[in-house]
Amino acid sequence: MNGETTYLTDLAAVLWPCGGLLGHGPGPARGRGRGNQYLPVPSACDPRVILPAHNRSAATRGIASFSQGHSLRERLRKLLLTGAFASGMAPLLLRDRLYVGxxxxxxxxxxxALDRELAIAIHxxxxxxxxxxxxxxxTPGGRTIGYAKVAVNDLTGRLVVAEARALRLLADHRLRDVTVPRLMYQGEWNGRPLLVQEALPxxxxTDRPTRRQLLRCVAQITSLVEVRRRRLSASTYRGALEERIAALGARPEAGPLMAALHGxxxxxxxxxxxxxDLTRWNIAxxxxxxxxxxWERLSLDAPAGFDALHYDLNESVQAGVHPGVHRWLESGARLLRDPLMAELGLAAHTVSTVMALYLIDLATRYLHDRQDEIGVHLAAVDDWLLPALEGxxxxAAHEAARAGG
Structure with missing residues (x-):
């Protein structure tokens, strides 16, 4: 078993306390009794979705819902998979099975919890x-009811609880041109936090946002709370960021991050x-x-423009981290100089300061979450982030000096 098949069996133990057994080919699993069969797609060694083997409509809908469809390759994969499931051929073509007791x-x-019969597909x-x-x-016929999230460890438990809290807050703060999901249920499953939220249309x-749509969305999210101007040194944001960096303890990156913040x-x-966490995967x-x-990362206290920078950074690095970051240093600055950002009070001579604060914040998040330990490319803080931060x-110092501070 590789790390992914181990993850799959561990996940099965969370979702189905009776456990799950990996196998090959159609037919019942020996010794497992009567239960359900799921298909890890594309395989048990590289699972991205887990689909019901004998519910064509649910499996087909799952492929359509979880496919990002942003590239030709992804669109072709979606077309082939939906065709295979719709025709009933998928269980014959896909080798791996997850048998659930x-x-x-x-x-x-x-x-x-929802008081209705349902089927599931899992991303x-x-x-x-x-x-x-x-x-x-x-529904058994394949109509979407909503989405559920289940925690699998302490970090994801905190995020599920935070998202439920965020959705409650957002229900009381209507955004003019932005629709957010409604929280349908919050509880626990197998001792872990669970939430259900409605599906958005x-x-x-729908498609990825244009630059204008993105910035309009960012401006409205920023204004969920009263936008207030503060000197960086007097802001509660900087104090909280200092505490988060200090909590990194002996991590070698903590010192350079704190020095960069103070500088x-x-x-x-x-x-x-x-x-x-505004990216192409959660906005349309x-x-x-x-x-x-x-909305699991929602914060009510951050410099205006962080969401635009985050979206643009993730877009820029799609073809490679280092060339992408180089492009982002210019494209991110252009986004922050847009008139929509100026309407929020973001001055041109503070653009590089905001970009630097964003990188410090992002690095601190990655280090706390230990994203670098599982090979997430953007989480290699000392490889690209600290050099970009130095520049x-x-x-930032040059811009502030030209503007007289």
Whole structure:
């Protein structure tokens, strides 16, 4: 067994306390009794989705819902998989099986919580510290009911609880052009935090945001709370960031991060809310409206513009971290100089300071979550982030000096 097959069997123990057994080919698993069969796709050694073997409509809908579809290769893969499941050929073509023993499982708990019959398809995604199963909840006929998230460790437990709290807050703060999911249920499963949220109308009629749509969305999220100007040295944000860096203890990156924070010019900045993980994977929209999900990192105190920088950094590095970061140092600055950001009070001479603060914040998050230990490329803080931060410090000092502080 490799790390991924071990993860799959551990995940099965969380979702189905009766456990799961990996096997090959169609047919019942010996000694497992009556239970369900799931197909790890593309394989048990590289699971990205887990689909019900004998429910074509649920499996087909799961493929469509979890496919990002941003590249030609991804769109072709989605087309082939949906065709295989719709025709009933997928169980014959896919070799690996996850056999789940008879007994109460996550499906039964969710059906009881929502008081309706349902089927599930599961997204697990690539390895990362905050990896957790996202369950697509469907009627037996394949109509989407919502999404469930289940914690698998302490970090994901904190994130699931934080997202439930964020969704409650967002329910009381209507955003003019942004739709967020409604919290449908919060509880526990197998001793771990669980939440269910409604599905947003994202599909063929929606797409990634344009620059204007992105910045409009960022501005509205920032304004979830009253946007206030503060000197960096007097802001509660800087104090909280200092505490987070200090909590890294003896990590060798902690010293350079703290020094970089203290070395930034003491400029006046607008502070407001930020989504915390705004990327192409959790925002879509039409010309008039944005749909935003995955609110587990919501913060109500951060420099305006962080969400725009985060989205742009993740876009820039799709073809490689180092060339992407080089592009981001310019494209991120252009985003922050946009008139929509100026309307929030973000001055041109503070752009590099905000970019540096964002990198310090991101590095601190990655280090606390230990993302570097599982090979997440962006989490290699000393490889790209600290060198980029050094250049931004120089730019920030130059900008502030030209503006007279």
């Amino acid at each position: 008879a007994g109460p499982g996550i499906e039964h708990a969710l059906a009881a 697990v995604g690539p390895p990362r510290a905050n990896r957790k199963p996202v369950l697509l909840l469907l 994202v599909g063929d009629q 930034l010019p003491d400029v006046s900045l607008p502070f407001g809310a930020w989504h915390g 929209g039409t010309a008039r409206r944005s749909f935003v999900w995955d 931004l410090q120089e730019r």
